[in-house]
Amino acid sequence: MASPSTTTSPEDLCAQxxxxxxxxxxAEKVNQLLKPVPDDLWVAAACLDRVLDDAPVQRSLLDLGLERSQPALTRSQAAFDSPAEAVGDEDDEDEGGEIREGQDRRHxxxxSHFRAEPRNAQLCRIRAxxxxxxDKLSTFVEICKEAPFKEDVVDPVDAEWEDDPWADEANDPPAESAPSASLPGAPPIPLPAFLQSDLLQLACLLASLEHxxxxxxxxxxxxxxxxxxxxxIxxxxxxxxxxxxxxDVLPSYDPxxxxxxxxxxxPWRSEVDFSESSELHKALVDxxxxxxxxxxxxxxxxxxxPEPxxxxxxxxxxxxxxxLVISNTGLIDAALSLVQHAASQGLPGLDELGEELSLLSRLVYDAPSSAQxxxxxxxxxxxxxxxxxxxxRAYLAHTTPETVARDIRRLVMPYLFVLESRAERAGAPDPTLPTRLLYKYILSAPLGIVAAVFEASNPTLAPVQRxxxxxxxxxxxxxxxxYGSDSLNEWPTMSHIFECLPAWDTTQDEDEADEADTTIASLGAFVTPSTTRPRCTPAxxxxxxxxxxxxxxxxALDVLDVHLESGEILARWSVPAPLRWFLQSNGNIAEQRxxxxxxARRAGESQDKLETREDWEWLLEDMVKLSDSGESGSWSAFCLLSKDDIVRIFFSGLLSTGKFDIARALLRSSSVNLSxxxxxxxxxxLTCSQEFYDNASSGNYHFGDMKLAYDCLDIPPASPRIVKEKEFIEATTRLCSFNLMSRPGIPITPLEIRLTKDRLSLVSRVLSSNNDAYKHTQVILDLVHKLGFRGDVVAxxxxxxxxxxxxxxxxxxxxxxxxSTRMVDAVLALRTAAPAGLRDPRADEASEVCWVACFSIGRHPEFADVQKRLALLGRALELCPPDRLADVLAAWRGQLRMPELHMPHSPLASAPDAAALANKAFSRVAANFPFSVGHRGRQLMSEDENSWERSRSGSRSRADGADVSAQASRVLQAGIGWLLGADDDS
Known part of the structure; x- marks a missing residue:
């Protein structure tokens, strides 16, 4: 733009x-365009209208505007001051009245002057x-020089977003915040806003921005x-x-x-300009x-x-x-620095708050922490x-054994000393407070922490260091x-604690020793859980x-030493116990056993521990050591068990593992005296074999637990008990081979076989569930013998x-x-073996079984061999009790009189049913046989006494039809009584 000519009119300058x-x-254009304009009001208004970002240009505008408003201010002040000169000549007026009157006249x-010259009023307002x-511009310039603002650092654009279409727009600073070329920094408050805002707003904004x-x-x-x-602010x-x-801005205290x-x-000006005075402002309003x-x-x-x-x-x-600092930010260090600043000035009531914040600051910033x-x-x-x-506890919540001693010294001890000092200031001194609180923490701390504390308290250290x-x-x-710990695996740590303890060279008389033992014994009852105290805590x-x-x-420390050694031994063999167990079990032999x-058993289950004979010898050595009754031995883990008890328990545990070769070797060893x-x-x-047997899922003694049960019996020399148990195992195998079922679809287990009260019923189940089993008489008899009935004629x-x-x-x-004949021979041999004149109850029982069986077969109508039937009925007559002779004799006579006639029913027409009586007797003394004939599919004897006879008639049933022989049988049934001796009953 060309410089204006000296002949340029004011109108042109204003337009430009x-x-x-x-x-x-x-600034040059300000002088070129505004200074030549003669209208002061227009120039001042033009200077007021422009608010720039450039401080020097802005200052030139302000200076010019003030220069052009000065004549109007001079005229207005002269109008204000002129009445005062007239008032000064009247000396006899009251001074107070004169002042008030003068002020009113000046006002x-x-x-009147402003009303007459409104342009002067406008210029005075513009000047203010x-x-x-x-003033604000001068402050702004000083701020930029002495406390320059830092430019906001914009994060570099990520390489992968270099082509982001929003990047330029997002990263460009606002136009109004562009830094001034003449200022050293880029202020967050633009100069125009700074000039046009009130001071309180500016101060609050700078405060909020932490400038x-x-x-x-x-x-x-x-x-x-x-x-x-x-x-x-x-x-x-x-x-x-x-x-x-x-x-520099916080409140200060002047003591x-x-x-x-x-x-x-x-201030920038030592005197207030008349345009800023309240008198002028009031005059403008009025x-x-x-x-x-x-x-x-x-x-x-x-x-x-307004007041301090x-x-x-x-x-x-x-x-x-x-x-507010703590609740809104959680920054304890900011709060602490604030209270320290206030307390340093001597303000009352802040010392204790400073202590609290200092201690809290240690917790927040100095105490160990975890990511959690x-x-x-x-x-x-x-x-x-x-x-x-x-x-x-909060101070030490995340401490470690490596740092706990240092943390106690630098964190906990200062806090405890503060508490002690407060108690003294309160008039209630408590010298034990620090140790009491420290002990309370130790009693609740993990054993690793406790061990570190004891290490830092070792009696070998100087007292000031402990x-x-x-x-x-x-x-x-x-x-x-x-003794209050539940730990089962920290034995090295526990031993380390014990090693840090002091040793006293105390000499006790007998009474003192007994009293000490009594006290320790009472500790066992103290640590035993009860309904009121389920667990005894360290406190x-x-x-x-x-x-x-x-x-x-x-x-007590001597006893603790014994218990620690015992605990290590038990843990070594996978049966750890808490230390309190040794106190509780000291008088309980059942618990120790x-x-x-x-x-003995769990150590055997750990295959990685007991692989060789030497390992088992080590176990025995440790078990014997735990039963030691030497010095302080009365407090060992198995102090109530003798060495023989320990050896028995050990040998049982060894056998329970199935390592029978090691057991034999130890029994023959000269270095290990099992006694x-x-x-x-x-x-x-026998006991171990029975355990294997009872736990077996299969009855086959060729593998699994049943094999272990059988092989275990090979360790001791053969004896009747051993042979009997081995035969029972063999019988179990034989029974299971017949596929006996305990329930439909579920095979019988060895334990069920052992728990069966009447083992002959198992033989009955074999015969009833296997069609051809009865053909193998010797096999069945061997099974009976091995079930425990060897030599039992009755069985x-x-x-x-x-x-x-x-x-x-x-x-x-x-x-x-x-x-039947084999049975008769066995019974007769038993009867003849009885001493003369004495009755053998077993012979009576066997006889009753025998006569009933002979009677049942001898009277069977479909048994074609009459001589054998008569022989069996004869044996029945020989063996039956006297009150059954008539019944058996009647059947025998019937068979004798009509040897060629097969009778369909019992010939005892008028007498009581002999078959039913025989069946009742047989059912009473023999096993209950739920038989079924497999190849004919017939129902056999049931529990009902009369069903046996029905099964017999059922076995003789024939096809329906007008069979002549069946009609003849019915005719014979009606009049057969005389053939069987029915007339004897008349």
Missing amino acids: WTALSDEDLT AALV VLLDRL IAALRILMERHGAQLWPYRFQ LDSIPEHALSEQLR SEDREVKAEPK SEVALNVEPPPRIDSSEIC LSPSNIAAWYQKRID YADDDWTLARWKNMDPPAIV LIRDDEDMARLALACL DLMLFFKPLPSSALSR SWANRM LDSAVIEDIC EAKALAMLAETALQAEDFPRAYEA
Whole structure:
């Protein structure tokens, strides 16, 4: 744009100024375009209208506007001052009245002047606004020089988003925030906004942005206006700001004046311009001149505090600020720095708060932490609501054995000393408070932590270096922690704790030793759970040990040494027990025996521990050691068990593993004296064999547990008991081979076989479930013998009776007869073997079984061999009781009189049914046979007494039809009584 000519008219200059943009405006153009214009009001208004980002150009505008408004201000002030000169000549007027009258006259004169010269009123208002802007501009420039703003760092655009269409727009700073070329930094508040905002808004904005240096300058240069609103400004500062940054703006305390320090303002102008005076402002209002310019922005806030605060009010403000810092940010360090700043000025009531925040700061920033609790929300209220033991636990919540001693010294001890000091200041000194709280933590800490604390309290250290300095307290704490622990696998740690304990050279007389033993014995009852105390805690045990003298503590440590060694041995063999178990079981032999059995058996189950004979010898050695009754041996794990008890338990455990070769080797070994006689070995082997048997899922003794049960019996020498048990195992195998079922579809188990009360019923089930089993008489008899009936004639008779009955049901009369005769021979041999004149109950029982079976077969109508039938009926006559002779004799006579006639029913027409009576007797003495004839599919004997006869008639049934022989049989039935001796009953 060309420079204006000297002959350019004011109208052209005004047009050029209006057309000029803010970006093209310079100080030179201000002088070229505005200074030649003669209209002061227009020039001043033009200077007021432009608010620029360029500070030098803005200053040239303000200076020019003030220069052109100065004549109007001079005229207005002259109008205001002229009445005062006239008033000064009247000396006899009242002074107060003169002043009031003079003020009124000056005000009226100024109002009249503005009414007469409204342009002067406009220029005075413009001047006041220009002066306000000039002061702010000077402040802005000073802020930019002394406290330059840092430019916002924009994160570099990720390489993969280089072509992001939104990147340019998103990363460009706002146009209004562009830095001024003449200022050293890019302020967050643009110069136009800074000039046009009121001071309180500017101060609060700078405070919220944490531009504390800029805020300090603003409050120094405009302190007269901002002082009453200082606390509103301070409340705008974010709570996370540290007091080191806020020292220049925080409230200060003057001890000499005992009140808040009021900072001396440093305004840009020492005197207030007349255009800014209240008199001129009031005159402008009263003149009612239409003004087109708003007055300078004024502070509008109700939060005003014009007077300095008292010390208590300053402290209250700090307290409120600290609460906000903690609750809103959780930054304990910011709160701590704030209270330290306040306390350093001597403000009352903040010392204890400083202590609390200092201790809380140690917890938040110095105590060990874990990732899981990194975001734990700690507040001052939460801290104050915690009791001291909880705070100690919080300090050490994430400590480790490697750091616990250091953490106690640097975190816990200062806290405990503060508590002790407070108690002294409160007039209730408690010297035991630190140790009491420390002990309480130790009693609840894990054993690894406890061991580290004891290591840092070793009596070999200097007293000042020890965490626990009292030797007796160390013993009490160790006993309480160890016997109160449930740990089963920290034996090295427990032993380390024991090694750190002091040793007393105490000499006890007999009475003191007995008293100490009695005390330790009572500890066993103390740690035993009850309904009121399910578990004895270390704190409970500490109460028990607290009154004990050093002599009793020394004895308790001796016992602890024994228990630790015992615990290590038990853990070595996979049967660990908590230390309290040794106290509880000390007088309980059943509990000790149970644990010894568990040790012998569970160690055997751990194949990685007991592979060789030497391993088992080691186990035996340890078990014997646990039963040692030497010095302090009365407190060992198996102190109530003798060596023989231990050896028995050990040998049982060895056999339970199935390592029979090792068992034989140990029994023959000269280096290991098992001291077991043959009877004991036999008992143990039988017991173990029965365990294998009962646990077997299969009855086959060629594999699995049943094989172990059978092989176990080969260890001791053969004896009747051993042979009998082996035969029972063989019988079990034979029974299972017949596929007996306990329930439909479920094979019978060995345990069910052993638990069967009447084992002959198993033979009955074999015969009933296998069609051809009755044909193998010797096999069945061998089975009976091996089931435990070897030499039992009665059982053999019953078995033969079952064979005969099964053969009879199958109409295999030769085998039925063969079984019957063999049964008769056995019974007769038993009867003749009885001493003369004496009755053998077994012979009577066998005889009853025998006569019933002979009678049943001999009277069977389909048995074609009459001579054999008569022979069997004859044996029935020989063996039956006297009250049954008539019945048997009647049948025999019937067979004798009509040898060729097959009778369909019993010939006993008028007498009681002999078949039913025989069946009843047979059912009573023999096993109940649920027989069924497989190849004919017929129903055999049932539990009903009369069903036996029905089955017989059923077996003789023929096809329906007019059969002549069937009609003849019915005719013979009607009149057969005389043939069978029915006339004898008449």
